[in-house]
Amino acid sequence: MGDTIRTARWEIAETAQESLPGGPFADAVMRSVHHAVGFDGYCLFAVDPVTGLRCAMFSQHGLTVPTERLVHNETMELDFNRYTELIRRPGHAGVLALHAVPEPPSPRLHEILRPEGYLSELRLALVDGHQYWGALSLFRDSRWQPFTDADAAVAAELADPLCAALRRHQVRRTDGQHEARPAGAILVGRAGRLLSVSPEAECWLGDLTSGGPAGVTVDDASRVVYEVAQAATAGRTDALSRVRTRDGRWLVISGTRTPAEPVEVTVVVQPADVSQVLPAFAAWCGLTHREAEVLDLVGAGLAAKQIARRLGLSVLTVNDHLRSTYRKTGVSSRDELLALTS
Secondary structure, three states: OOHHHHHHHHHHHHHHHHOHHHHHHHHHHHHHHHHOOOEEEEEEEOHHHHOOOOOEEEEEEEOOOOHHHHHHHHHOOOOOOOOHHHHOOOOOEEEOOOOOOOOOHHHHHHHHHHOOOOEEEEEEEEEEOEEEEEEEEEEOOOOOOOHHHHHHHHHHHOOHHHHHHHHHHOOOOOOOOOOOOOOOOEOOHHOOOOOEEEEHHHHHHOOOOOOOOOOOHHHOOOOHHHHHHHHHHHOOOOOEEEEEOOOOOOEEEEEEEEEEEEEEEEEEEOOOOHHHHHHHHHHHHHHOOOHHHHHHHHOOOOHHHHHHHOOOOOHHHHHHHHHHHHHHHHOHHHHHHHHHOO
């Protein structure tokens, strides 16, 4: 491992320890990536670790193609380096480039990237052990040489700290005070076409953007909605994603089949409670099964003695689990812990 890669890994790890908002977090992380692998634009995203559906997106000078087109390419067209393929591939990285020999018959390259001015793409699925946490796509225009397999190998060296940074960012501490707001609904038709977006849902999606014309837009953020709707259409019973807004509020975006033409799926965007957030929160923090059980009961308002009685443990053991959870989440009290999950 060279000094440049080692420095980039250290910088990403340092950024992960800060409770930065989404935009500054992504800027800091991607500056470190750029030191190791140059690029002109990027898209970095995290997934709900329980369902594998997108839950956070960060982008700068990314693709302006409508999200519906990107989803169609990722799920319906035959193409190279799909994320589902990269998860299973050794190294979890792949390169797509114009003027390669032979030139790949790729709809994404010729119909999506090239019209945007990008001539090559490097994709990296962020996998730690057997767990998929998200992915990174880098883009280069004609000012650079196309990405190579060597670039992909360098990017793969950054996967571990990137996984850790995404996990930490999802459970970052925030100081925001949240006013109560109603749920919103989105009606989705055939081929994932959005038929109707309620004002409440539109407002929630706006809270997932990064601001600025070159960053994450509402259309980008709607990728979460498309993936949830597609999961519901496929008959999945876990068609949901736990999402955190810019100010740290937890949402659940869930989809259900709606047999009422032309609507196929109804997607609901609503504030989440502790029990809904807990499965993903526990995975992001690396909590054990027992620690997650204790946290669930803490969220329900039970005291240590009540938790001990409910789980058949001693109060001492319950407090040991709580101390371990405090350490893993970077807090020092029950109130701080509950603030992270509400």
